Amino acid sequence: MNKARIFLAVVACAFMAAACSGSDFAVDTSRLTDPEKQWVEFSYAHEKNDQVKRSWEELSAEGVKSYLHRQRPRLCGDTAALMRSLKEAGYTAEEMQEYKEKTEELICSHL
Numbered sequence: 001m002n003k004a005r006i007f008l009a010v011v012a013c014a015f016m017a018a019a020c021s022g023s024d025f026a027v028d029t030s031r032l033t034d035p036e037k038q039w040v041e042f043s044y045a046h047e048k049n050d051q052v053k054r055s056w057e058e059l060s061a062e063g064v065k066s067y068l069h070r071q072r073p074r075l076c077g078d079t080a081a082l083m084r085s086l087k088e089a090g091y092t093a094e095e096m097q098e099y100k101e102k103t104e105e106l107i108c109s110h111l
Helices: 003-023 035-045 049-057 061-076 081-086 095-105
Strands: none
Touching: 035 049, 035 061, 035 095, 061 081, 061 095, 081 095
């Protein structure tokens, strides 16, 4: 099993443990649609920068919704720019592809 699959398995187990223990997700997604919630949870779980994670956690529900609304043009518009920014953030090619696919499925297809 390669590193990316191990990482995803660990993330899935962590989400399952949190769901079973009754603890809340660290980001307030109460104002989002189900696909938006799924994307935020996916994006948060794959975020490599702890400062960015803390920023997400500090946002109110309205702040999360507003942030996502402002990011839609970048996420769903210029795919090359999105991939460049993911590469600069340290994502592997496989992680970049998965991020792009999840974004298209959960965010862009619901516009």
